[in-house]
Amino acid sequence: xxxxxxxxxxxxxxxxxxxxxxxxxxxxIIMVGGSRSSKSYSIMQKMMLVLMTRxxxxxxxxxxxxxxxxxxxxxxxxNIIMFNPQVFKDFRHNKTEGSFTYIPxxxxxxxxxxxxxxxxxxGAQDISVFNEVNRMTEEVFKQVSQRTSERVICDYNPxxxxxxxxxxxxxxxxxxxxxxxxxxxxxxxIVLELKRNEPWEEGxxxxxxxxxxxxxxxxxxxxxxxxxxxxxxxxTINEYYWMVxxxxxxxxxxxxxxxxxxxxSLELFNSLEYESYFGLDFGTASxxxxxxxKYDGDxxxxxxxxxxxxxxxxxxxxxxxxxxxxPEIKKGKSILVCDxxxxxxxxxxxxxxxxxxxAIKGQGSIEVGIGIVQxxxxxxxxxxxxxxxxxxxxxxxxxxxxxxxxxxxxxxxLMDALRYVISYTVKYLGIKF
Numbered sequence: 001x002x003x004x005x006x007x008x009x010x011x012x013x014x015x016x017x018x019x020x021x022x023x024x025x026x027x028x029i030i031m032v033g034g035s036r037s038s039k040s041y042s043i044m045q046k047m048m049l050v051l052m053t054r055x056x057x058x059x060x061x062x063x064x065x066x067x068x069x070x071x072x073x074x075x076x077x078x079n080i081i082m083f084n085p086q087v088f089k090d091f092r093h094n095k096t097e098g099s100f101t102y103i104p105x106x107x108x109x110x111x112x113x114x115x116x117x118x119x120x121x122x123g124a125q126d127i128s129v130f131n132e133v134n135r136m137t138e139e140v141f142k143q144v145s146q147r148t149s150e151r152v153i154c155d156y157n158p159x160x161x162x163x164x165x166x167x168x169x170x171x172x173x174x175x176x177x178x179x180x181x182x183x184x185x186x187x188x189x190i191v192l193e194l195k196r197n198e199p200w201e202e203g204x205x206x207x208x209x210x211x212x213x214x215x216x217x218x219x220x221x222x223x224x225x226x227x228x229x230x231x232x233x234x235x236t237i238n239e240y241y242w243m244v245x246x247x248x249x250x251x252x253x254x255x256x257x258x259x260x261x262x263x264x265s266l267e268l269f270n271s272l273e274y275e276s277y278f279g280l281d282f283g284t285a286s287x288x289x290x291x292x293x294k295y296d297g298d299x300x301x302x303x304x305x306x307x308x309x310x311x312x313x314x315x316x317x318x319x320x321x322x323x324x325x326x327p328e329i330k331k332g333k334s335i336l337v338c339d340x341x342x343x344x345x346x347x348x349x350x351x352x353x354x355x356x357x358x359a360i361k362g363q364g365s366i367e368v369g370i371g372i373v374q375x376x377x378x379x380x381x382x383x384x385x386x387x388x389x390x391x392x393x394x395x396x397x398x399x400x401x402x403x404x405x406x407x408x409x410x411x412x413x414l415m416d417a418l419r420y421v422i423s424y425t426v427k428y429l430g431i432k433f
Contacts, residue, residue, distance in 0.1 A: 004083075007182035008033075009042035015174045016046055016151075024151065026174045028167060030133075031155040033178035033248030035194065036186045039155040040131055044077045047129065051100075051107040052087070059109040060125040062144060064135040064384070065287075066113030066313065070098050073131045074111040114140045115309050123147060130154040136384045138163040158210075158250040162387055177207075179248045194246050196236040200225035210249055255395045255403035257370060258415075261378040269294070269304050269381050276328055277335045279359075279421030281413045282342040284311045287385070288318070289413035290326060293421055295431060301422060303380040305414055318345060319352040329354065337421040359420035360427060367405055369419040372426050389414045 005013075008031070018025040031039040047059055061077075063069035077100065082088045092101045099110040112119050114136050124147045130136060133154040141163070145152050154164060167173040180186045180194055195202075205214045205225040212218065214225040231237045243251035274294040281289045290307035306326045314321055322329055329336055331353040338346050340358035349356035360369070380386060393415045395403040407415075425431045 004185055005045065006038045006042060006184055008038045008176075008178040009045055011176045011178065011182070012042050013046055015176060026151075026172055028152045028154070028170070028173040030153075030164060030167065030173060030175050031178065032158050032175060033182075034157065034180055035245035036180040036183055036190055037178040037248060038183040038185070039178060040073050041076050041080070043129060043153055043155060044073065044080055047109060047127070048077065048080055048087075050127070051102045051109055052090075052105075054107055054126075055105040057107045057127070058125045059107075059127040059129065060123065060144070061109065061111045061129040061131060062114050062120075062136070063111075063131045064113060065115050065310065066098070066111075067285075067310075069111045069113050069131065074098060077109065077111075113313075114144075115313055120144055124149070127151045127153065132156050133164055134162050134384060135388055138384070140384075157244060158248060162382075162384065177248060179246065194242075196231055196234070197238040197242040197246055198228050198231055199237045199239045199242055201228050207247055207249065212243070212247070212249070253392070253394050255397055256391070257393045257395060257407060258374065258378070258390060261380055261390060263382045264302065264379045266304070266381050269302055272296070272302060274302075277421050277425055278306070278326070278329055278337070279417035279419075280307075280336055280338045280356075281417040281420070282311070282339045282345050283413055286310060287413045288314075289385075289417045290322075291386075291414055291417045291421065292326075292328065293418070293425075295425065300377040300379060303378060303386070303418060305381070305383045305386040308385045308414065318348060319354070322349075322354070331355075335421075335424070337424045339416065339420065357424065360423050365423075366407065366419070369423040370407070373419055373422050376422070386414050 012029065012031060015026055015029050031043060033039055047061075050057065051059065061069065061073055063073065078093070081091050081100070090103050092103055093099075094101070097110065098112060099108055101108045114120055120140055120143050126149050128144050128148040128151070130141065130144075130153070133141065134156040156164070168175060180191060200214075205212055205219065207213070208218075212225075214223055217223060219225065228237065240251050240253055243249045272294050274296060276292050276294055279291045279293070283289070287308045288311050289305070292304045292306050294302040296302070307321070309321075311318065316324070328334070332355060334355060335357060336349065336354055337357050337359050338349065340346065340361050343358075346356050346358060380390070389411055392411055394408050396406045396408045397403055
């Protein structure tokens with residue numbers, strides 16, 4: 001069957017089929033790399049072949065949010081099986097369940113979100129696929145993995161380090177690195193756009209592991225490859241974009257808003273005998289996010305993510321979700337600083353006897369709030385969403401790629417909730433900075 005396979009597919013297929021005797025060599029296969037390297041598409045191509053050759057096998061595909069899973073990677077799978085009309089005819093699509101069944105052998109693939117905790121905890125499968133696994137918590141990953149009898153497969157763009165990285169030392173885990181150069185079907189205009197970010201002369205350096213090397217050693221301020229003259233001439237060089245989306249390597253954004261946060265364990269956070277304050281940012285299609293913070297009285301805030309789910313995905317009322325999932329928010333006692341733009345939800349919480357307080361808003365409040373947060377030492381319990389927002393929360397840039405004073409309004413729900421509650425504690429509770 002002609003699948004228009006890429007080098008990324010070949011790498012993944014080889015790792016998937018490699019055996020030790022009659023056993024699979026790798027329990028986990030992790031695809032990591034840059035933009036348009038066909039990581040997730042290659043995985044779905046292989047999953048189609050597995051479904052067609054294995055009897056009554058069950059594959060689950062996970063993303064952090066169910067609606068995103070079904071509008072991204074599920075659409076990739078559907079496009080793959082539609083490529084061959086005969087193959088497509090043999091698949092039955094259950095739109096409600098988000099599944100495809102291969103009729104000849106009853107094998108099935110299901111697309112869901114890890115925000116559906118019941119599905120995560122209740123199901124078992126032969127193969128699990130985690131799309132953009134860096135958006136998920138380690139606990140959810142473990143819960144699904146221990147209910148998976150054969151293979152665990154992941155893909156992600158390397159924007160930051162997270163729990164998956166520790167598997168690099170595991171002999172039964174294979175990491176596969178790929179870039180857009182491994183995808184012969186990447187549109188030429190997109191290849192050109194990606195290459196315009198390249199800061200160094202093409203071919204003058206090499207990628208060694210997760211680093212760029214020049215003259216036999218990692219690049220540094222004193223060891224730089226020759227500059228890419230053409231990209232310098234037209235002013236398109238962007239080292240961060242080239243490192244992450246071109247080479248598929250981790251790199252910190254130069255316009256990142258918060259820096260220097262450190263991690264603490266959940267056990268340590270729970271052991272801190274300081275008062276808890278809560279921040280809440282409302283979202284209907286985007287996540288409703290809640291953070292719990294504790295202040296040590298000496299310049300350090302401790303932060304823990306408590307909720308990250310769109311209201312459209314919540315079956316119970318908001319008040320019941322808080323009551324069941326965050327019982328530490330005590331009615332009539334705990335301070336809960338909320339997004340003041342959603343007055344209806346604010347009043348709903350107040351009617352349930354929560355001390356719901358509107359966040360400080362108005363001209364310049366975001367910039368002032370960010371400045372307040374930046375003035376404190378922040379320690380946080382690392383979760384997938386909180387870590388992703390911390391690493392991705394950035395200022396917008398102007399046409400010269402210089403950072404402005406305006407935060408980029410994307411994936412900032414926990415960052416907003418954090419700013420609400422810390423700003424409130426400083427202004428009204430006398431916390432000094």
